[in-house]
Amino acid sequence: EIVLTQSPGTLSLSPGESATLSCRASQTVSSVFLAWYQQKPGQAPRLLIYGGSSRATGIPDRFSGSASGTDFTLTISRLEPEDFAVYFCQQYVSSVWTFGRGTRVEIK
Amino acid sequence: QVQLQESGPGLVKPSQTLSLTCSVSGDSITRGGFYWDWIRQHPGKGLEWIGYFSSTAGTYYNPSLRSRVAISVDTSMNQFSLRLTSVTAADTAVYFCARNHIGAAGSFGYWGQGAHVTVSS
Numbered sequence: 151e152i153v154l155t156q157s158p159g160t161l162s163l164s165p166g167e168s169a170t171l172s173c174r175a176s177q178t179v180s181s182v183f184l185a186w187y188q189q190k191p192g193q194a195p196r197l198l199i200y201g202g203s204s205r206a207t208g209i210p211d212r213f214s215g216s217a218s219g220t221d222f223t224l225t226i227s228r229l230e231p232e233d234f235a236v237y238f239c240q241q242y243v244s245s246v247w248t249f250g251r252g253t254r255v256e257i258k
Numbered sequence: 259q260v261q262l263q264e265s266g267p268g269l270v271k272p273s274q275t276l277s278l279t280c281s282v283s284g285d286s287i288t289r290g291g292f293y294w295d296w297i298r299q300h301p302g303k304g305l306e307w308i309g310y311f312s313s314t315a316g317t318y319y320n321p322s323l324r325s326r327v328a329i330s331v332d333t334s335m336n337q338f339s340l341r342l343t344s345v346t347a348a349d350t351a352v353y354f355c356a357r358n359h360i361g362a363a364g365s366f367g368y369w370g371q372g373a374h375v376t377v378s379s
Contacts, residue, residue, distance in 0.1 A: 183364065185359075185362070185364075185365040185366075187366075193371075194354055194356075194369035194370065194371055194372055195305065195354075195366070195369060196369075197359055197365060197366060197367045200359050200361075200362040200365040200367070201361075201362055201365075204362075206359060206367060207367075238304065238305060240305075240364075240365070240366075241364075242362070242363065242364020242365060243364075245318075246307070246320055246321060246322075247307040247364050248307065249304050249305040249306070249307070250304070251303075251304045252304055
């Protein structure tokens with residue numbers, strides 16, 4: 151099973167700042183099979199990025215995904231108030247699809 | 259607009275069977291190339307993929323749950339269901355049904371709102 155390790159656990163930032171969230175895979179994962187989700191309290195996760203860098207329908211362009219080897223990054227430029235939430239990465243390359251434990255982006 | 263809605267008991271006794279149904283509107287669960295999934299989230303924790311049904315790929319389950327889980331479909335009602343046997347307190351979670359994003363088989367582009375299930379006597 152591929153383990154995804156997200157860091158940091160919590161990111162404290164102010165609106166307008168940029169956020170850089172990391173996700174490291176325990177084995178090689180093609181970026182084609184990496185997704186990012188946003189989850190707010192009491193809600194289902196929302197798909198932000200699939201295929202490593204493709205934004206899902208309706209996702210603003212301040213959200214971007216990138217990859218380097220087994221390291222994946224979600225960047226949120228110019229944080230808006232509605233962006234403060236928990237973010238999960240997920241891989242779907244192996245036979246068992248797994249998620250990271252999440253990074254909480256909170257208001258500083 | 260694809261919409262999914264989970265339904266089922268919110269309380270299940272230990273050793274019994276958890277049963278949930280996902281009702282789908284705006285799409286057909288028999289449409290080829292799509293994956294209809296169950297995912298759960300333990301209280302305050304991360305997400306665990308349970309398994310999927312696909313009209314083209316069949317059913318597939320997370321090996322960690324394979325001995326206890328089954329996903330079935332009712333094409334006439336456009337629903338798919340989850341059965342999890344011999345539940346324990348460790349199965350207490352929010353259970354989501356989901357469908358993949360088009361073109362990305364293992365990503366989850368559409369979600370239900372989630373069903374809270376507590377395992378307790």
